[in-house]
Amino acid sequence: MKVRWLPALLVLLIVAVTVRLGFWQRDRAHQKEALQAHITQFEQAPVRHLGAQPFTLQEIEFHRVRATGQFMPDKVVYLDNRPYRDQPGFYVVMPFRLTQGGDVLVNRGWLPRNASERTTIAPYLTPSGEIEIEGIARADASRAFELGQGGSAAHQLIRQNLDVSAYASETGLPLQPFVIQQSSDTHDGLVRDWPAPNTGVERNYGYMFQWWGIAFAAIVLGLYAARRSAKKPPAPHV
Known part of the structure; x- marks a missing residue:
């Protein structure tokens, strides 16, 4: 079977890029899951008192x-x-x-x-x-x-x-x-029904499966195109 190198390289490039993007979205999802675990942990931690000493955002957020x-x-x-x-x-x-x-x-x-x-x-x-x-x-x-x-x-x-x-x-x-x-009530007429923090981890998993789906589709289409190309009769010599 004669392989057309340019289309084959294009398919390999698409697969490599989309698989890598899928892993990147998976890593982002894992990072957000770790953040969500920290948020849950901080909700149960003792209250921190604010004074004149400044806090950094990294040490106090959530x-x-x-x-x-x-x-x-x-x-x-x-x-x-x-x-x-x-x-x-x-x-x-x-x-x-x-x-x-x-x-x-x-x-x-x-x-x-x-x-x-x-x-x-x-x-x-x-x-x-x-x-x-x-x-x-x-x-x-x-x-x-x-x-x-x-x-x-x-x-x-x-x-x-x-x-x-x-x-x-x-x-x-x-x-x-x-x-x-x-969160404390000061009887001021304001609503404090705050939405729960949403890290959007489901969206990252969705993107991960989309990228890997594109990679799988590229492999299938590439194999199908290669098979059709192999079945074509050679052009007659004049």
Whole structure:
């Protein structure tokens, strides 16, 4: 059987690339499974108390935390396009001045959006004076799709996203490099029915099987094409 080297090399290249991509997606799935195990472990771990000492995001993310201090309502930011049970609304993100020094951003909860006037903020309560809050340390206050800078420009009350370091530079506040996703009830009228962290491991396994399916299809089609080519009678010599 005469082998056509160029098509054969093309098939081998496709198989090699798609098999490698399948293994890459498998490795990503394993990494996310390990992260999910850490999240579950941190949920059962003792609460970590926040003070003046800064934490790194790597050592505090997904841990339960407790903080004592007072909210800074004059620097509140409302994150737009955060639906809850198919109802549009905002996340209320507010700096919290720690009693022992320093500040931390707190995602206080969800607030419904006015149906007729999207920039109208519904009333809610902000505790005055020193209080204690609990929550989960997260890298940010959630992220929504954003074209360009969108609503994240400085000095806007309503924004699409909020970067912790950029907001620290904007306000001059000595912020911890994470956001507390508040879980404790402060009787403020905000909804704190937070979605469970989703690492998307099922999607990675789905991509893995897709890539390996493409590799298998390339092998089958390559063998089929080679078999048809071998069955063709040789061209008659003139």
